[in-house]
Amino acid sequence: MKNSGAILISNGAWSFLNQIMRVAALAFIAIALSRHFGPQRFGAFAFGIAFVRIFSVVAAFGLDRVIVRHLVEQPELRSTIIHSAFRLKLLLAAASYLLMLLVCTLGISDRVTLAIVAFAGAGLLFQAFDVFDFVFQADHRFRLIFAGRAVPIILSAAIKLIALLQNAPLWVFGLLEALEAALVGLALFVLYRSSNPTRADEPTMSIKRTRFLAEGFPLLLAALAVMIYMRCDVILLGQLAGYTAAGIYAAAAQISEACALLPMAFVPALFPVLVRWRRQGPEFYHRQFEKLFLGTIVAGIVISLGLTATAPWIISLLFGPAYASAVTVLRILAWAPIFVFIGIMQSGYDITEGLTWLATLRTAMGALINIALNLLLIPRYGPNGAAVATLISFVCSAFLLNFAQAKTRPVFSLQLRALLVWPVLFRPLRYE
Numbered sequence: 001m002k003n004s005g006a007i008l009i010s011n012g013a014w015s016f017l018n019q020i021m022r023v024a025a026l027a028f029i030a031i032a033l034s035r036h037f038g039p040q041r042f043g044a045f046a047f048g049i050a051f052v053r054i055f056s057v058v059a060a061f062g063l064d065r066v067i068v069r070h071l072v073e074q075p076e077l078r079s080t081i082i083h084s085a086f087r088l089k090l091l092l093a094a095a096s097y098l099l100m101l102l103v104c105t106l107g108i109s110d111r112v113t114l115a116i117v118a119f120a121g122a123g124l125l126f127q128a129f130d131v132f133d134f135v136f137q138a139d140h141r142f143r144l145i146f147a148g149r150a151v152p153i154i155l156s157a158a159i160k161l162i163a164l165l166q167n168a169p170l171w172v173f174g175l176l177e178a179l180e181a182a183l184v185g186l187a188l189f190v191l192y193r194s195s196n197p198t199r200a201d202e203p204t205m206s207i208k209r210t211r212f213l214a215e216g217f218p219l220l221l222a223a224l225a226v227m228i229y230m231r232c233d234v235i236l237l238g239q240l241a242g243y244t245a246a247g248i249y250a251a252a253a254q255i256s257e258a259c260a261l262l263p264m265a266f267v268p269a270l271f272p273v274l275v276r277w278r279r280q281g282p283e284f285y286h287r288q289f290e291k292l293f294l295g296t297i298v299a300g301i302v303i304s305l306g307l308t309a310t311a312p313w314i315i316s317l318l319f320g321p322a323y324a325s326a327v328t329v330l331r332i333l334a335w336a337p338i339f340v341f342i343g344i345m346q347s348g349y350d351i352t353e354g355l356t357w358l359a360t361l362r363t364a365m366g367a368l369i370n371i372a373l374n375l376l377l378i379p380r381y382g383p384n385g386a387a388v389a390t391l392i393s394f395v396c397s398a399f400l401l402n403f404a405q406a407k408t409r410p411v412f413s414l415q416l417r418a419l420l421v422w423p424v425l426f427r428p429l430r431y432e
Contacts, residue, residue, distance in 0.1 A: 048114075051103075101121065135192060148191045274349075307333075
């Protein structure tokens with residue numbers, strides 16, 4: 001595709017700007033909440049939100065890239081895909097919300113935390129409107145995604161700040177999480193309708209929603225495993241070491257996760273391009289992936305070194321002396337972005353090469369490793385032990401476990417040489 005580079009840069013720029021605004025708004029509010037409520041109450045809030053994040057993955061069911069791929073490959077079925085996907089996602093969201101309420105009612109005794117989960121979890125119902133985001137991705141209209149997501153998030157951050165200045169109780173911020181999801185959903189819908197006028201007689205065809213479920217299921221399991229080992233540390237810390245330890249860890253994790261989320265900005269812009277790159281043959285496709293891996297690893301190393309060096313200053317400036325013990329946690333988690341980055345890049349490879357089940361197995365193993373290490377290390381080392389467990393699990397799932405699977409050993413070789421950086425710069429990679 002002649003203009004694929006220009007398209008990727010343009011879409012990536014809009015997506016990157018969207019992600020920057022989102023991460024900045026979320027980080028600003030999280031820091032404000034942590035300073036206002038202190039480690040113990042902020043830990044309770046982070047504990048409740050962790051449950052919502054896990055069940056948001058269940059509601060998504062791994063359908064994002066599946067739907068984008070169908071919209072790119074089958075433009076003649078556009079209306080059918082949109083209508084079917086919206087109804088399916090709404091049903092999945094309702095089921096996920098009810099399941100979450102059941103699980104949390106049985107496992108959480110604190111009423112404030114339960115209220116946070118119940119109110120914030122209501123935002124799951126608005127994930128159905130993500131379908132319109134997928135349409136914009138398939139059409140390369142990422143400026144509309146920016147308008148539909150960044151603007152409502154900024155508005156929501158302003159509302160949260162006002163609530164904070166008014167000394168609103170902690171549970172109110174759970175309710176405002178749902179309001180944010182509603183604003184995003186409404187904005188995406190309005191932008192879609194205004195930019196895609198539909199005729200009353202527009203034909204639609206029947207499509208089996210089970211096809212979406214079958215294709216999304218392995219991606220659901222992989223995403224769920226990722227979310228479990230990104231959030232189980234906060235949940236297990238809350239259960240095993242108390243909400244204060246969870247708050248200390250959540251403060252440091254907020255910084256490392258903000259950095260790790262940055263490459264996610266390019267994934268929506270990249271995936272439609274990957275589908276087209278693959279059509280041009282394996283040699284061209286692998287050459288492009290070589291550049292992607294090298295770029296993400298170099299970026300990850302720079303970020304990791306920067307976080308390690310500035311951790312005391314960052315924690316002191318953003319969170320204050322009450323969170324001083326989070327410095328060591330941040331220095332450990334600072335090295336996770338390298339492996340998060342290469343895992344994100346490999347997810348596109350796994351989907352286009354039909355390796356989603358292998359990716360699911362690899363990620364599930366990483367989640368199990370993380371849970372086991374958390375149970376082993378948290379009672380003795382607290383938040384520092386949780387950070388070590390998270391880092392090791394990322395190394396395993398995004399890198400080491402590729403060696404265990406024959407179909408992903410070429411990716412392991414590529415990642416290994418890219419991690420060495422210097423050989424990659426001076427010797428081109430070869431593909432058998």
